[in-house]
Amino acid sequence: MAAESLLKVESVETYYGNIRALAGVDIEVNKGEIVSLIGANGAGKSTLMMTICGSPQARTGSIIFDGEDITKLPTHLIARRRIAQSPEGRRIFPRMTVYENLQMGAGLDNLKYFSEDVEKIFTLFPRLKERQSQRGGTLSGGEQQMLSIGRALMARPKLLLLDEPSLGLAPLIVKGIFEAIKKLNQEEGLTVFLVEQNAFAALKLSDRGYVMVNGKVTMSGSGKELLANPEVRAAYLEGGRH
């Protein structure tokens, strides 16, 4: 694959007050790839996600998206550059219906494609179609995750950021969601950057992966390499599901 860089994170440091959460992170995501970032609790995975979206902003280093420096842009402008995020904890709008949630995702620019895009989401996640006039807060966890991803996709993103899509979900539902991600990647060439605790499933799905420890990237390689790596196996896979 011709490796054309879409997102480039260079020696980024992020602080919460005086606490350094990211200690110089370098990550690159190429067009058409699925890249996953794995690591233990508190390693800084979600912070990296949030930093890419500009909340909090990186104190040093740079984030280049599609050839443009977005490090110091406010969050809503970053989102309008078509980086869509399904944030940690899903953060759907609980009192709005599924349909309205999807409409919120489309923003102003994509309203002309709206009906077409909604149909696409409903084919990808048929459960959402059944529940379209139900309130977001009444959905099950898995359905909320589907809605969160669907809402992000409504923005017609160039890059989809997924923060722990498997959090708190039954294995079968996780499988379904990961299959949907794979399908989007293969059929539409969607670039996906994925943060996961479920290292096995994430690495199996990904073209490449990064391992993060204490705010630093300690290892990187193709998904297969990392799966075979004894250190990764010992730290994140052994004792888990195989």
Place this chain on the structure above:
Amino acid sequence: MTAATETGHPNVLAKAVREGIFAGVISFFMFLLFVGVETYQDINNALVWRTRWGLLAIFVLVAAVSRFLTVAFIKPHIDRRKLAKAKSGVLEVSEQKNFFHRHFLKIALIFLLVYPFLSLLIVGKQGSLKYVDNFGIQILIYVMLAWGLNIVVGLAGLLDLGYVAFYAVGAYSYALLSSYFGFSFWLLLPMSGILAALWGIILGFPVLRLRGDYLAIVTLAFGEIIRLVLINWTEVTKGTFGISGIAKASFFGIWSFDTGSANSFVKAWGLSASSVYYKIFLFYIILALCMLTAYVTIRLRRMPIGRAWEALREDEIACRSLGINTVTTKLTAFATGAMFGGFAGSFFAARQGFVSPESFVFLESAVILAIVVLGGMGSLTGIAIAAVVMVGGTEVLREMSFLKAVFGPDFTPELYRMLLFGLAMIIVMLFKPRGFVGSREPTAFLKERRAVSGSFTKEGHG
């Protein structure tokens, strides 16, 4: 049905007696100092106190008996009805609504349109002053204020405790600009709205980063600042004396409602002089302003900005990640809400002919907010009902002289207005924790509307 839920079962009765006595004891101590003891000034102007054991006994009895009745009869009855409903498997959602329910809004609007003439017909010119002015206009002002605040609190989810500040800005804009420069009501009405919106933005900027309790404190302070400025800036606002002799609104510049003027409305139509025509005219103005507020709110909710407000209430972080500019969204919410407050304020000034800082105390903000919360945040119908109940209810209390028969001849019902106001609020919140109309009406549909009951949504998310 188990035996325990049967009325008259010894267990239930014993429990009811116990709880009734308990309620009596609690209310005895609660009311002991407030009702049982009264202070007054004697002939020498010294403050002395006397006891009112009889009145206290009535209060305690009312509490004990109503608690007993609730536990013994009302609660088992409700439980049985719920059980029967659950057994028959009929969801409340699918219940066929009756004619009145379906056409409630149309009926209400028609009633409002004929209301002034109806009261003229029934109680005559002098009597209808009370019904048009004290009830009609008074309630509609609060409906409008609550609908305006609803944009900020109900839609955008920004808790504003200082809303009355914008009401004050509107009222003083009209009062000052009309008495200093002689501008007419129809010019100053939009201007007051714009000025209030400007102040909404001025308040909006410093509180952009605040939410919830912190926002509430700052807005509360803002309301007080405006009031204190009005009191202390005596050269312009005349301080606590207020501004009197504010010009009346004219009939769109064609006829005036001043009795002495050459082109007065009364002369032009050959009517006998009465202030009721002006009141009826004002009634229709405030009704139109209310309709405008409702129309704008309904339209905005279907537009991107209104949706952004609602999304902001639900989840600010998700909003930003979807490319919504939360700064402009919040500022427009403050400005739009404040604008309607300003309209209501200038109308208030034209109606009273007199404004003073007394009218814009914190209690007003609290009442307006209470109406929004009681009505069910975001629901226009619910808020209108809440305004009728709360404002109309307190007005009705002035009329309740028959209560003297129960509580003794020196009982003045209007002194208990706020007590009953609070009591009513507690009762509504107990039985309808989401307000009168608690479910949010969706604004976008793929094919057809489908009713989603509020009972499906999780508590705490509504």
